Amino acid sequence: MTTIDRRRLLQGTAGIAVTAVLTTSTSTPATASAATVGEPQPLDGRPFPAYDYTRANKLPREMTGYWTKSFDIAGRTRTAKVYISPETPIRSYYTVIAVPDGVDTAEFLHSSRWREIADEREEGLFILEPGPDGWDSAEDETGYVDAAISFYQNNRYFSIFGLHYLVGYARGGPALEAWAVAHPLRVVSQVYIDSPGLSAAYLASYAAREFGGQTDGYLPVEFPKGFDLARYDETPVPTWYINPDLRTVTASLSYWKRANDTVASGARHDTLGTVYRQRRGSDRWMTSHAGPISLVAVQRRPVGSRRIVDFLTAYTRYENFFAYGNQLYERADYERLGIEVHTMMVEGFVREYLTYVPRSARQLWRNKAPVLFVWPGNSQTDKVFLDATQWWKVAEREGFILVVICEQYSNTSVSVSHRDSNTFYRQLRDTITARYDVDTTRLYSTGQSAGSAVTQNLAIAFPEYFAAVASTSFTAAPNTSGTVTIDGVAYPASGRMIPNYQIYGYGDLTFLDGTLWDDVQNSLDSWAQYHLSVNRLALADVDTVAGRRSGFHDRFQSWTWKDHHTGVPVLKLTRNLYRSHNTTAEESPLLWDFLKHYSHEAAADGTVTRFYSPSAFRRRGDRRRL
Template identity: 70%
Template sequence: MTTIDRRQLLRGAAVSAVAAAVAPAALATSAAAAGRGGALGPAGPLDGRPFPEYDYTRANKLPREMTGYWEKTFDVGGVTRTAKAYISPETPIRSYYTVIAVPDGVDTGDFLRRSGWRDVADEREEGLFVLEPGAGGWGDAAAELAYVEAAMGFYESNRYFSIFGEHYLAGYGAGAPALEAWAVAHPLRVIGQVYLDSPGLPADYLGAHAGIEFDGTTAPTYTTVVFPDGFDLIRHDEVVLPTWYVNPGATAAASLAYWKVANDVAGHGERDGTLGTVFRQRHTSGRWMTSHAGPISQVAVRPRPLEHAEPHTTDRVVAFLTRYTRYENFFAYGNQLYERADYKRLGVEVRTMTVEGQLREYLVHVPRSARRIWRGKAPVVFVWPGNSQTDKVFMDAAQWWDVAEREGCVVVIVCEQYSNTSISVSHRDSNAFFRQLRDLMIREYPVDPARFYSTGQSAGSGVTQNFAIAFPAYFAAVASTSFTVAPDAAGTVTLDGVAYPASHRPIPNYQIYGYGDLGFLEGGLWDDIDNRLDGWARYHLAANGLTLADVDTVDGVLDGWHDRYQTWTWHAAGTTVPVLKLTKNNYRSHNTTPEETPLLWDFLRHYSLEPGAGGGVRYYSPSGFRRVDDRVRLEG
């Protein structure tokens, strides 16, 4: 085990302690909300309903016409089945949702009201998707498979509302096995699960899925990952998935055994007054999905029942589930479980401003450590999410808040604007947005304008890399993931539909990409493929007066979990100062993974840009400006 691996495990234990301390506050907050609302009334039909219109008055919110209580029908083998959706009034685009399988014999709207689920959704600004039994009640998991797949297929991809992409699951009574069966078949898409009074799943169903392996297949437009000889593929029963069983039935033993194996828990549980017996992930666990956060997963078993339609019960279910988040729902080797950002505890501000006539949202996180470390001159990282990733999605997906807490940097996450549909977003007016945000940060926050940095993922990396070429004086350094750009034949780059000439001036730059990334990032810099990755390197090497041959080592330096990172570095001529850096993550597809965020920060933190002629004067500090006497001037 490397030093960084041990550090991650220790950090994971600390996260567990923090989450445990936060849970009571979450319970109190949720309980305060319970019982406020009246009856939901009949659900509006989604069948045949026109798709919602754009609503530009609501920055990063689902169109107002889509908030409320809805019903969707499905033809399952000639039988009509239904599911319900509840969208709270302030639900953002790509919000978190809890998928609920209600018990037999209840009216769904009444259950959501009496149990407090509707009030929880309103307070948390989230959504609910509810699976319902057929006319004769819930069948067993196998009988319900076609219905659940049809309902979940609609929920995961429709034109009425959009979702985070990873789900919380809560199953009650006879409805629980059908939901659990879906989780077993699709574990990468589930953040956490709670089952109350469930009989569990049969051992043969669990056994049929346990050994299924995740290969290197990526999305159709991405590059297939080829693993080295002897590589151990991840199995379904090796995907950590926090699980809480409340009053399990006598037949639930196989389910409990399955999830204990999947979560790699310790043999002996610990008593908890709410959860029952808690089996925590082993501190020496080697599970891929917690390689960054450390062993934070768990399986809890409470032998005593909890009343289903009781807000107190819902509070506890919500507290267990929302301790966690995860990202990457397709490619197993980039999928990660980690702690969800608590905006109230962290002091995250959700703000809006008008940009080019459009109301836009953004997040500002000023960690308490900023003042202690930087004494009123904190560095700022401007974060540009990937296409369709809102500021709130990227807050959790990239875990920049966690880096900020440790390092004292201020994080500003940009939210995109409506794009090809009324429930999705993409980048627009980025240049104008940044200029306004830059001025606001200088005017309203205790920051150091000489240490403004830019980062982003995918399309957000495209924004960052365009800035680096056209406007290198905006930032002291840039570091981004999974999208590179270079000037076109006319010597320009295009941002917001406007062509800007390349400056041909150097700026410290770091790019991370995946083996299974976008097609134009396939391969590396020393192969026969000439693509955007090569064009990016050629431009920035030339701007620094370097060539490809000036690299530290052609083979790259291996590091990280299972040596997943292969890194090449170029230094300013005659110095040890890195000015261009490239890392290939050999075990991920296109989507971001939070383990890369500290790597980006560790590059950015060493640079500053003081005002001066010709775009300013850059400095490099080996200590990241923790010492006042170690900075050196960069030429050019």
């Protein structure tokens, strides 16, 4: 069965014709579907699942299957269903589905093949259901949809990626679409089938709302004078209407065409129908890095669930609260790219990690490709972070081997955090260098938040591990005893240099507030003082106190310190003026552009010799010793 070509979809080339269609009606007997899906088990009052340490980065086995959850909405009981496939990982992608009136949900999931697709993709489904009398108006369903999605987004039974694919059928479409209009930063992409759309009045009630500088528990962002705030109706969300009611869907179409900043005239696409693509030169904040990849499409004939999934999953998104760090991206296709997911035993626990060896690795480096080890932030899995950072795209372009670490169960059985990091790295390094054609002089480390803490602490205690490090939103420095703590163990600071780069946000963690030149002494200052000291540099040796500006809306303010003898950059700091704590993929190329110039050789006695190459080792003989 053919699928939509993701690259063609995002690049604007006509796709592949549909070979199978499916309407919302079904002829499959309910008994067959019930036998397949089973009766839903209640989540109401159920104990939270126990830890399942036999499953690396998987939800506990006891939580897989078909579930029901009830809600009291103004004295009326409403329900929603959850389907968790047998191999659903922690923080999986989910598709939120509003089923049509007059169907049995279990039968619908079977006949529409949504359950089969979830199993194949190892993902989950969250299903919104009409009341006893069917779906009410979008406005009247707000209480139910808000309550159901609030539970889905934050519960102790399962965990989610954090941003959602939406699919609304018939009269369930407007109820789900209304939630998307009210929460556009949390919607990756959306499809509505046989939907009448929303009223112009409802859309207008949200359109002009603006995103301010408040963050989700972090420092607020203060915008410069004259800054134009982004509006709700300026948030690109890829949208597809299938067999819509053209008499009533006009307002919705107009709204999403504006939000996606599309061209005025649609073009024919074999699968999607009439497509209105985001215009070239679009200045939307949420596509500032990926470019104009969004669209709105209208297909006048039925389309199968697999085609819907192909459309939805061409996209991913990251940062579900702060608009100016929120970005729409292309989602990694593991099969096409050849991304591998592996496990290994670490200190008695099974751990997951993924590797990506792009074709460019051999093309550029033959049998000596550099390696980047990536440590996700707290609660971030390897799969979440691969898409959130878009490191796979940088690896594809630059030819390095990408290794993304997965964390281990932390404070709940459905979330993760770092543990045994030093042991894990040593084992992983040896495995990667044995399995792949690696340049062992060019091993690098990066990470975000808690993952940045791992990178920065390893750099201080074990600088011989890496040629250079570059990470985001967490700094580290030795304490008053001259040690750093990794996995609860204190290690002495080495006092040896390692090229180091840190990026943080204006609205970041409180201990990263301000700059190195203000009156506040915090973790940012301690990090800089340690690394300046081991490089025999002072704060005043910076290239410019004002910082060099770059990026979309000059969002990056960067300071660089160079070695006195060689003139080589050895320490760099960047403040992203328009983001909160969560990373943005616009930073990944900046981190690599710093890392790629360094190599190191470790002698048997532990002595490390470091080198810098202006060409990033593309030209022979241009490296110089630090």
